[in-house]
Amino acid sequence: MIYLTRREVFSASHRIYNPELSDEENFKLYGKCSNPNGHGHNYEIEVTVAGEVNPETGYVIDLNHLKEIIREYVIEKLDHKNLNVDVDFLKGKIPTAENILIAIWEQLKDKIPDGKLYSIKLYETENNYVEYRGE
Known part of the structure; x- marks a missing residue:
């Protein structure tokens, strides 16, 4: 089994809060990440596809695709x-990074034509990342 990974980056902002809670409860739970004006990250994502090498192409999946x-x-x-x-x-x-990652998985899970979506890592900061391998 070969594991092939593609890395991409994106920048985005968010506010981590539960709308069913008060601002005080959100701050207690999420700290400064619940700032009403939000905050941003430069995210990195790694998408890993697992599979066998196709003898005709030499690829698990074409990296450009x-x-x-x-x-x-x-x-x-x-x-x-x-x-x-x-x-x-x-x-x-x-x-949250966890919910973003699960949502990204849902976006990609049926779109990989060769091999199988194996895992996705989402780096929110240089020190923190989450990884998901499906359901």
Whole structure:
């Protein structure tokens, strides 16, 4: 089994808060991440596809095709956006790194034509990242 990974970057803002809680409760739970005006990150995403090497192409998946898929279904929808307001597939979700990552998985899971989506990592800062391997 080969594991092939493509890395992309995007910048986005968000406010982490639960609308069912008061501002005081949100601050107690999420700290400065619940600032009413939000805050931003320069995110990095790593998408890993697992599979066997196709003997005709020598690829698990063509990296240019994987790049196009990630850019169309993820980067174009998230880059320079407010994750609370501008992103349809995040509507109604608290935009924590965990929830963003699960939503990205849902965007990509049926779009990989060769191999199988194995994992996605989302780096929110240089020190913090989350990884998801599906359901």
